[in-house]
Amino acid sequence: MERVRRICDNERFRKILDEIDRLEKDRRFCRHSFEHLLDTARIMYITALEEKINIPKDVIYAAALLHDIGRAEQYKNNIDHNEAGKKLAETILPECGYNKSETEQICDAVLCHREKNFKNNDPLSELLKKADRLSRLCFLCKSKDECYWSEEKKNKQIDC
Numbered sequence: 001m002e003r004v005r006r007i008c009d010n011e012r013f014r015k016i017l018d019e020i021d022r023l024e025k026d027r028r029f030c031r032h033s034f035e036h037l038l039d040t041a042r043i044m045y046i047t048a049l050e051e052k053i054n055i056p057k058d059v060i061y062a063a064a065l066l067h068d069i070g071r072a073e074q075y076k077n078n079i080d081h082n083e084a085g086k087k088l089a090e091t092i093l094p095e096c097g098y099n100k101s102e103t104e105q106i107c108d109a110v111l112c113h114r115e116k117n118f119k120n121n122d123p124l125s126e127l128l129k130k131a132d133r134l135s136r137l138c139f140l141c142k143s144k145d146e147c148y149w150s151e152e153k154k155n156k157q158i159d160c
């Protein structure tokens with residue numbers, strides 16, 4: 001997991017996370033802190049083990065850790081966060097030791113993790129989309145009634 005440690009220590013990544021934290025300080029709905037990214041990584045990895053999906057652990061973690069890093073661009077410049085995140089991930093991943101094909105695979109999952117851009121039949125994108133949703137504790141959320149998520153999408157209990 002050396003490459004995952006390098007993402008966590010990456011200066012660009014850390015600056016972006018700090019910026020997202022600042023921009024979401026007063027946000028009532030789900031935030032996109034490191035905790036959310038790590039929850040998503042762990043759920044993805046558990047799901048991959050349960051469903052026998054053979055993707056390297058450090059590729060799974062990279063996709064999860066980077067999937068929402070475009071949030072700051074979305075808040076500041078109204079660029080969809082999956083598109084902004086893909087561009088940032090293209091720079092960060094090689095800095096952390098991921099090769100060209102791994103970078104493309106991870107960037108594709110970052111780009112496609114949103115409902116409207118989702119591509120079926122890509123196991124990493126499917127894992128990411130599912131875990132991203134499952135990481136949210138809608139049943140405890142005080143803002144759930146105002147949330148834009150559909151009732152079917154909201155997590156009404158722990159899915160285990």
Ligand SMILES: [Fe+2]
Binds near residue numbers: 040132
């Ligand atoms: Fe997310």
